[in-house]
Amino acid sequence: MESEDIWRQYHRLGYTGDASLHGSGQSIDASNSLLLAPFDVGVAGWAERKWLDQSTLVRLKNLGVGTLYWSVGAKHKEAAMTHARELIKQGITAVEVLAKPSPLPPLVLTASPANASSASLRDILIALGVEASLEGLNTLWKETPGQTPDLPRLRKGEAASFLIVSLAPGGQIDFESTILKTVWLDGHG
Numbered sequence: 038m039e040s041e042d043i044w045r046q047y048h049r050l051g052y053t054g055d056a057s058l059h060g061s062g063q064s065i066d067a068s069n070s071l072l073l074a075p076f077d078v079g080v081a082g083w084a085e086r087k088w089l090d091q092s093t094l095v096r097l098k099n100l101g102v103g104t105l106y107w108s109v110g111a112k113h114k115e116a117a118m119t120h121a122r123e124l125i126k127q128g129i130t131a132v133e134v135l136a137k138p139s140p141l142p143p144l145v146l147t148a149s150p151a152n153a154s155s156a157s158l159r160d161i162l163i164a165l166g167v168e169a170s171l172e173g174l175n176t177l178w179k180e181t182p183g184q185t186p187d188l189p190r191l192r193k194g195e196a197a198s199f200l201i202v203s204l205a206p207g208g209q210i211d212f213e214s215t216i217l218k219t220v221w222l223d224g225h226g
Contacts, residue, residue, distance in 0.1 A: 065201070065219075065226075071210070073200040075103025075222060076177035078165070079141030083113040086120055089132070093149040097130040100153060100161050101200045103222050106142060106179065108135045128225030143176040158202060159212040169212040196224025 078097065080089065089107070097105060109117040114136050121132035135141075144167060153160040159169040167173040201219040205211035219226055 065221075067201050069204055069208075070201045070218060071204055073101075073202060074178060075198050075200055075220065076101045076165070077104050077106065077142040077144075077179040078102050078177070079145040079179075080105060080107045081137075081141060081145055083109045083117065085147075086117070088149045089120065089124065091124050091126065091129070094124055094126075094130040094132070096150060096152060098128070098220055098222060100150060100165055101177075101217055101220055102130050102165075103198050103220075104131045104133055104179075105146075106133050106135055106139075108137050108139050108141055111136050128222055130222065140179075142179040156216040156218070157213055158210070158215045158217065161217055162212070171210075198222045198224075 085107070089105075094105070107117060107121065114134060117134045121134050124132060144165065146166075150166065151164050153164040158174075162169045162173050162177075165177070167176055199221050200217060201221075202210070203214075203216050203218055205214045
């Protein structure tokens with residue numbers, strides 16, 4: 038796929054604001070970079086709480102995951118929500134508890150992912166258990182059937198969540214040399 042097509046596909050973030058009417062809380066240099074929406078992953082089942090802890094959420098944040106969707110049965114939903122509330126801290130991956138049979142993102146984790154061996158997009162995707170390709174990258178955003186992926190994450194009046202990835206020479210995404218530079222979740226980097 039041509040880099041221009043990739044740019045169009047992932048530039049669904051829309052207008053991030055020109056500050057003509059509102060100032061921003063912080064300016065970020067994203068030159069020679071691409072802004073992406075944070076990744077989404079799923080977890081299915083109450084038993085998975087054994088590895089759903091704060092260290093896992095910090096690891097997921099470092100891999101670019103913004104939201105973990107946790108699907109549990111109705112009988113465990115309240116306990117799962119309590120568990121999720123205990124884990125939540127600003128600037129780390131959010132946990133959204135869903136009652137079965139809610140749809141999950143294409144990538145459903147069965148264990149805490151490994152740390153990436155580097156910040157390259159390739160190593161991050163491998164750590165998440167996804168093929169280092171455009172198709173693999175596409176599995177990291179939640180989609181509602183019949184709708185476009187759950188983008189954008191930049192909304193007026195709300196803290197921003199986004200990833201900044203470097204571009205390879207020539208403005209391309211190359212899974213070996215494109216690196217995840219920064220993860221911003223709810224305005225915290």
